[in-house]
Amino acid sequence: MIRMTLAEVAAALSGTLHVAGGDTAGTVVDGLVDTDSRQIGPGDVFVAKPGETTDGHLFVEAAVAAGAVLAIVERPVEASVSQIVVADAVAALSDLARTVVGHVRAHGRLQVVGITGSNGKTTTKNLLARILQDEGETVSPRGSFNNEVGAPLTMLRVTERTAYLVSEFGASGPGEIARLAGLVAPDVGVVLMVGMAHAGGFGGVEATLKAKTELVEQVRAGGVAVLNADDPRVVTMAAVARERGVAVHWFGRGEGAEVRAEEVEVSAAGTRCVVAIGDERMPLRLRVLGEHHVMNALAAIAAARALGVSPRDAIARLETVELAERWRMQPMGSERVRIINDAYNASPDSMAAALRTLAQITGPGQRKVAVLGAMSELGEYAGEEHDRVGLLAVRLRIERIVVVGAEARRLFLAAVGEGSWDGEAVFFEDQDAAFDYLLGELRDGDRVLVKSSNAAGLRFLGDRLGESFS
Missing domain, CATH: 3.40.1190.10 (Mur-like, catalytic domain)
Structure with a gap:
């Protein structure tokens, strides 16, 4: 953030300034801005954003203790810090x-x-x-x-x-x-x-x-x-x-x-x-x-x-970039059992691309294993799009299709309907059951894709598999 006086910040936000301590309207702030009190450091600005499960106003004191010099709030709070009161904290950001x-x-x-x-x-x-x-x-x-x-x-x-x-x-x-x-x-x-x-x-x-x-x-x-x-x-x-x-x-x-x-x-x-x-x-x-x-x-x-x-x-x-981002086509495990953890986000397009990549990087004598969870935010298209992924996994000759979570069950049923009915496709309600199965099923040479939307949480299953086969 650039150097601004408290008065300039208040004017930019159409807010009401309440100074505290030795501050005046001319006091300058130039720290970072965050809505997470745990990320606040000395000289920073804390924005008390109401949330779905908690309220940032409850953490103003924690932010002050961490070094915040200004709090942007929707209502004044009892805290030893200057505050700017705004109608909407998110809009103020x-x-x-x-x-x-x-x-x-x-x-x-x-x-x-x-x-x-x-x-x-x-x-x-x-x-x-x-x-x-x-x-x-x-x-x-x-x-x-x-x-x-x-x-x-x-x-x-x-x-x-x-x-x-x-x-x-x-x-x-x-x-x-x-x-x-x-x-x-x-x-x-x-x-x-x-x-x-x-x-x-x-x-x-x-x-x-x-x-x-x-x-x-x-x-x-x-x-x-x-x-x-x-x-x-x-x-x-x-x-x-x-x-x-x-x-x-x-x-x-x-x-x-x-x-x-x-x-x-x-x-x-x-x-x-x-x-x-x-x-x-x-x-x-x-x-x-x-x-x-x-x-x-x-x-x-x-x-x-x-x-x-x-x-x-x-x-x-x-050419110097080794990893695009954590949980995005992230190689884990070892050459013995390679885990590709790509379970931060998933859509029909990215799911298809990841499955094709699994097929492309698996060599002779190695098995393709896809651990798949639900794709979120598809609305009325969810059923047919999960069906398409199940069909594609079978047509790419994925040897083991492991489907996790009730929201992805259509994917499993589609794979079975396409011909993966002799143990090639399996379904588990939860990650622990899938993890136990995979520990016993995976073998040397396997190449394993873990793919789901963030909400399905399979990235954590991918982490566990990566640690187990490292």
Whole structure:
């Protein structure tokens, strides 16, 4: 956060300032901002956000004890700290983020990149941040900080020295991306794909398309939209960009892409390809597992190129990345039994991509084992999409399909109906039962994918398996 007086912060939030101790309206604050009292340090600002299970106002004293010098609250609390009372603490986060980013942009060299898409946002964000960090101070989200709280908290980490802000925008309904991207008016907007992820919340894939287009609508005039040339729905966004005076740069594997991947090869060691840009052909070796991450890498290269970074430099930096993010195609276990823990998020598209990767990295004499849980937020599409995954697992000749959790039972039934009825597919209500089964079932040479949505919690099962076979 930039240096601001208490009065300036209160004005930005349209809040009422109550000073405490030796503070005055002119007292300056310049610490980090957080809604989690456990993350507060000396000089920081604590935002007392009401939650679903608890209330941030109960933790103001803990934040003060940790060193907070200002609390942003919805009601005054008994605490020895200056407070700014606002109508809505979450909205206040956004107001403060808009103010801080606007100030830094006006007085520094800050450029902002916004990333959205049904899948791949966090991986692309991490890849792009790795490229940009060698160019100048780069701020990007921790984990998947991409919602109405996480995105502003990331924005509030910029300073006058920050050269790049990489923001990830997720949404569970219409209008959310517009609100978040509207806080910063990105110089570059990246749209990865439009798929079935969160389709239940949006009301279908066409509504998802409209929501993802909101990012392109918020890119500043004269900026750049980096679009997936292989996704017909994303291609329609080009017209929106051009109407707003936004240039369009394409990435993909087809001939229409300016940044294109050719000769893609997948192995247990990672993914190799040739990146083609005009007449140049540049080899890329990604250590991150999965053919689908080639598209994320292309998007990062294209976005960096729009910011003036040499593609050769971008590729060299990408080749140093060993893991996109914890619980995202994360190799665990050992060469004896390799566990691929990809259970932080799941959608029909990412589930299919992970299963195909499992098939691609499993060699002769090795077994493919898929441990699968539910995909969340699919609404009325949940049944048929779980059916499709079950069918795909059988058609990819996955030797063991282990389905965990009642919400994923359709997946198991689909696999059985497709022919995995002789013990190849098994179902367990809970993780402990699945873990016990797998301890006895897995053998040398097995390659095991653990995949589910975050809510299903199979990432913890993946961790346990990784420790057991390390």
